[in-house]
Amino acid sequence: MSATQLNATTSAPPVGFSGVATPPIATTGPVALTFDAAGTLYIGEYDGGRVLKVLPSGEVETLATPGYVYGIAVDAAGTVYASDIWNHRILKILPDGTVGTLAGSGAQGSADGIGTAAQFYYPCGLAFDAAGMLYVADRDNHRIRRIDPSTGAVTTVAGSVQGDVDGSGTGLQVQHAMGCRLRCVRQPLRGRHRQHEDPQGQPPPAR
Numbered sequence: 001m002s003a004t005q006l007n008a009t010t011s012a013p014p015v016g017f018s019g020v021a022t023p024p025i026a027t028t029g030p031v032a033l034t035f036d037a038a039g040t041l042y043i044g045e046y047d048g049g050r051v052l053k054v055l056p057s058g059e060v061e062t063l064a065t066p067g068y069v070y071g072i073a074v075d076a077a078g079t080v081y082a083s084d085i086w087n088h089r090i091l092k093i094l095p096d097g098t099v100g101t102l103a104g105s106g107a108q109g110s111a112d113g114i115g116t117a118a119q120f121y122y123p124c125g126l127a128f129d130a131a132g133m134l135y136v137a138d139r140d141n142h143r144i145r146r147i148d149p150s151t152g153a154v155t156t157v158a159g160s161v162q163g164d165v166d167g168s169g170t171g172l173q174v175q176h177a178m179g180c181r182l183r184c185v186r187q188p189l190r191g192r193h194r195q196h197e198d199p200q201g202q203p204p205p206a207r
Helices: none
Strands: 004-006 025-027 030-035 041-045 051-054 060-064 069-074 080-084 089-093 099-103 123-128 134-138 143-148 153-158 179-181 184-187 192-194
Touching (some): 025 041, 041 069, 089 123
Parallel strands (some): 069 123, 123 179
Antiparallel strands (some): 004 025, 041 051, 089 099, 123 134, 134 143, 143 153, 179 184, 184 192
């Protein structure tokens, strides 16, 4: 894939972003975007394998080059988490660019566990909840997994086998979940969204 020109000022940024016109950013296969609380934009590249930072001033930095990034999320401390899709791992990238494995053995599988004892099968989208737990759309396991960033403990919170069945927990069946956000699971093959209740069993707020 050829380099894609992305202008970080074309979409509405959060409060604190300068809005000053900046030159287009050359990226290769950008697939994931997220902002931190300070208004810094993070871009995850699939083909280029980089995680880029676009500061509110418009300055662009390469935070790290961890590999085939498919999903990214950032916590309140500015630590970035990336799904290394082809290596079936979730990576932790510190603000200084140091990269480590949070969870995943590197081999495809579906085991829950702590750190490298856990397994994923093409992990994709990432999202944090209000309690700081990290959720992973585990594509070919057809599941949503939850990781405690403080311990690396991985548990399955929704999904079991490939299917199209509403339900709770492992009674829910989805097909190739590729993206997630709080209380929402994306099923790209059906072009629609599935909704999953939070761990306390409370329905999502009205939209």
